[in-house]
Amino acid sequence: MKAFLILEDGTVFTGQHIGADREIISEIVFNTSMTGYLEVLTDPSYAGQAVCMTYPLMGNYGICEDDMQSDRAWTDGFIVHEVSGWYSNFRSHSSLQSFLLKHDIPGIQGIDTRALTKILREKGTMNGCITTNEEYDKEELIGKMKEYSVTGVVEKVSAKEKYSCKGVETLEENGTAAGSVRAATGITDKPFVAERVPAVVKEMNGKGLKIALLDVGMKRNIAYSLTSRGCDVTVFPCGTKAEEIMGFKPDGIMISNGPGDPKECTEIIKEIGKLIESGIPIFAICLGHQLVALAAGADTHKMKYGHRGSNHPVKDLETGRVYITSQNHGYVVDESTIDGKIAVPAFRNVNDGTNEGLSYRNKKIFTVQFHPEACAGPLDSGFLFDRFIGMIR
């Protein structure tokens, strides 16, 4: 079936329809990761957006459900050059196409994704529509697109109720990927003991710590990054009052990533303001980083086309070291609005010089714009969770 991607500026791409057969209007963004499409699809930060993957071959290794970053897909739509008809990986049980259908995500393939990316790069992120209706009324659709904006998404994606995740008891628990133990056959006579997932965590330094995790659109691996170090994590919905969190008497507070315009989250910012004053150590990622900055009086603004991918270099301003990071954000903290008495820049993007992290003066608070929890993307900055634990201890 034919499908169309119509952009706010009138550009039309014609391709083939994939996934659910449903018309959507959404904000169109692009992601340059070459692997990790499932992580992207299930990252709550993409709520309200349709994602174009710049790497042309998607779905090659199918769907490995262990890698989902939430229980469902959050992207409004999926735009790719080609969805692989065949998938191959020892952990995968289904195809990308069946995943899109199961999660009711419409999409389009067979379009020139590079041309689309260049439009977004030149003109900035814009809204668009994916439809299979060959008789679409372009003017009418563009009218609707202009009205669209990503709003109310944090409430939508956040946990509805608080819940707990227990920290692991031993490092070995991190080693085995649940549900995917399968003996190797046909290669050698001896079956292999177990499949090991990447052993990122080297130390059980978080054992016995109680962490409150404020979910404003959390990727699962943030909680996992803490529990795998031994921390006991309790996840709080975004509407939780600061008093409740403080009443929980956590050793540290983690504020997650999430979707949308941070300035829209006025209530949450207010609560975070109180948390800042509580003296409890705080580590925040992405939207969390922006919310803390806003609560501390800084400003944020929308970027032309954001940072979405697995290859962004970020410099640690203290050590001079550069780390390759996973990123997904359309808004950024405006460094010029930061009161130097309150916070200082800790990380900066090597490519465009934008702020990538803040360290708060005289407080046990540091926040980063990028994603140390990776998924998808490099594991280089995972040590920040250790830094957080170290700060608590």
Place this chain on the structure above:
Amino acid sequence: MPRDNDIKKVLVIGSGPIVIGQAAEFDYAGTQACRSLKEEGVETVLVNSNPATIMTDKEIADHVYIEPLTVKCLEKIILKEKPDSVLPTLGGQAGLNLGMELSESGFLKENCVRLIGTTAETIKKAEDRLEFKDTMEKIGEPVAPSLVVESVEDGAVFARSIGYPVVLRPAYTLGGSGGGIAENEAELREILANGLRLSRVGQVLVERCISGWKEIEYEVMRDSIGNCITVCNMENIDPVGVHTGDSIVVAPSQTISDKEYQMLRSSALNIIDELKITGGCNVQFALHPNSFEYCVIEVNPRVSRSSALASKATGYPIAKVAAKIALGYTLDEIKNAITKKTYASFEPALDYCVVKIPRLPFDKFITAKRSLTTQMKATGEVMAISNSFESALMKAIRSLEQHVDSLASYDFSVLTDSQIMKRLKVVDDRRIYVIAEALRRSFDMEEIYKITKIDMWFISRIKNLVDMEKRLKSEPLGASLLREAKIMGFPDNVIAGISGEPEKLIRDKRRTNHIEAAFKMVDTCAAEFEASTPYFYSVYGGEDESGEIKNTGRPKVLVIGSGPIRIGQGIEFDFCSVHATWGFSKKGFETIIINNNPETVSTDFDIADKLYFEPLTPEDVENVVRTEKPDGAVVQFGGQTAIKLTEALLNMGVRIYGTDAENVDRAEDRELFDEVLQETGIKRPAGHTVFTAEEAVSAANELKYPVLVRPSYVLGGQGMRIAFNDREIREFIGIINRIAQDHPILVDKYMMGKEVEVDAICDGEDILIPGIMEHIERAGIHSGDSISVYPAPTLSEKVKETIADYTRRLAKALHVLGMINIQFIAMPDDEVYCIEVNPRSSRTVPYISKVTGIPIVDLAVKAMLGEKIRDMGYECGLQKDADFFAIKMPVFSFEKVYGAEISLGPEMKSTGECLGVAAEYDEALYKAFLGAGIRLPRYKQVIITVKDSDKAEIINIGKRFSALGYKIYATRSTAKVLRDNGVDALKVNKINQESPTIMDLILGHRIDLVIDTPTEGYDEHRDGFMIRRVAIETGINVITALDTADALLTSMENKDREKEMEPIDITGIATRGRAFE
């Protein structure tokens, strides 16, 4: 961290002659690095024995030494030039080994020189098997269970304990030389004995066989403060077991999820950090297909073939960045040369798929075993870029220029299903075509996977191509099917072949339906940032980006590259293409290169104004022509690859700069050329043009044997033989017809004289001959395999004059504009015969340019554009001889290709060359032999076995070996001749006689040299063939022509040679070849 200002003068070590496993990629890396160093104001001293390289140009380095790559030579150069640093990581394994030897001996420290880019400790940790294993264990990175052994017995014991099959990897060899997989103890003993010998330190690693696992590589960069990035990862389609250089490789990886990708990436980063590498590094992993289990296979702490591929696949200039890191810069201080907006401290994001296919030499070595193992055999490779795997694979296949243009190019239709099943188990260069045939017959994909261990995803993609073949065969060729086929990468000629419609009609159908190639940019960042470097690949169905580049208004020239490195068409033609590009650029042209070889300098993104990474077929070139509308094209510099495209270019309406096609034809077409010779009054050996075996036999009988038989229109003497009787003629014609059917066959009288070669530039009126080169071996051995001496040492003035005169006559008669290469035979009576004229650039151009100081290619470009030689500041005619000798020595890779016949003949077999430059003839010869790796004497024992016609000449050679203190062993009749003439020679038995035989002697490892001239004829030399193979495989030098032996003796007869050897900076050679003024 800013640049280290203590580094002011750097010695860069090159990789030496091109051999299998160490090819043009190091010229690319070295050239890029030298330019990068120059950019920083560093004075560079370059040493490389290979004259065909661009890195040895005086424009690239400040001081250039084309000297043998030995520790002694390097020490001399260091003492003379006094560099403060040595950069050894750009010259492949050869460079690394030398750097380490210089450091270990304490020489560097004594002379206050430091190694930059790496340290001796790092090299040891990565290269020494035991230290590597310990290091990996320390940081918890898994390696396959293994043990370093120094004896066959220890190896056998260990292998029994871990179980067969086991992999054997010799330490410190290049391209995995001498390695292999042993399935049982007998095989282990054979491979291990050989490996122990080839290893520089006599060590071989015996390890658990992980063949069948996925092979994944990462290219990693690290700077001095520990910032690490991965440039790219690559997945080998052929699983572990086939050397990565012989594997079909795809970038980025396709069948692993982000979990495995990041797991291996983190591991690679851990490793480079632990090894403290400052620069580039390649890490190879084996990944279990059904779990997260992985092993580190190998780490190369330097730039490599894989890093050249990664650079071209991503646009990230690894060598350039590595050089900057060596100077002290950190990754975040180095600008990304492609985007000019971002920095080197990021990881390229690809928005396309890259496929690399190796170019294997089995068309040259027809007797060789085609199986692919952990021992690399490829001479070169091609790379293709597209937005789908299918079309990248299809493009790569047709880039190979091996008479293949699709998965149906090898016809297996005659095989039965069970034969196909059996063939699937054979791991050779045709496996992918066999898989396609199996899929055509609807074999179960899972079954194919189980046999080949090639991931199902790749098999499914091959199936997509096979399904398209089926549709093209059965469905009417409508616009939408045609579009789909083009998107999948099917060329018009293949669609025509399958669908049965004429190619022209298909092209017209494409035009009317607007199914045209569009060009996309390689920009390192998947369009996230604006890029300014025009590096393009074609796709079907998409927006064209090449038009976005502003028109410069300058005239445009298309330079056709030379494709993959193969025997007969090597790096020399890349040298010529690059210099032609620079020449046109200087004359105000906008330059456009089309090429598909990722190892070369010509495919570096900043050589031409625009680079198209595309197959070199008429259709692919036409796509570029339609987009660029060049004012003209130049085909003289890209070898036969480019010449073959002349007609197609003319049909597209593209003007050819230089000699016009009609005159090229007059030189290459026998009948027409005869007219030219008659017109100019030049003799050539009598001969005939024939089409059938019977015609050939009668021609040969008329001319009288021996005769030279060859197909017309070939390069590197492919399919050329000397025939001594009717039976051989029939046999050769059979072989020739398999290689080149469409062209007539030439039968010439074979003449025993001195072979002489000239390269000349002609401006239409006058010529310039930089110099005359004389071959040491008599006519009959391919010029590319002969030792070539400049200036010609034995020719009389009269002969030289005749040659200059003939060259002028021929160039004028053929209306040559640009380059011409002519081969003559000078007979003892001073008669000169012309044997071949090539109105194009030849493989000797780089060599003769360098030693005469005359920029031949640049002058040829000017001549093509209408300038006169007189106005270029040069005198016409033959230039004065140099006051030194420059001797070009061929280098072979026979030990890498099992079963290849090593005796020399009219068909070219060498893979590379080196140069010896010295004031005296014998010193130059000594340097040339040394550069080619012939380091004698060692044990002072030689085996001589020659054919009857050589018996008279062998006496003097025997005497000279005796005089040098050599013990001579000879087979029966040779021994008799020697002894009858007073040369002390021990008789040895032939292979089938009783022990001890000649074979026992060879396997005893105490022989310096085997001189074995093959018996005339083709199939009666089984014994000789065996002797030569075993000798080569056990590391003994083999000489198959008496002239070569004579030259070797001359080089050895001055014993103080090495002590006196004087390194010569060739940048000091003024025009007219004066090095000693």
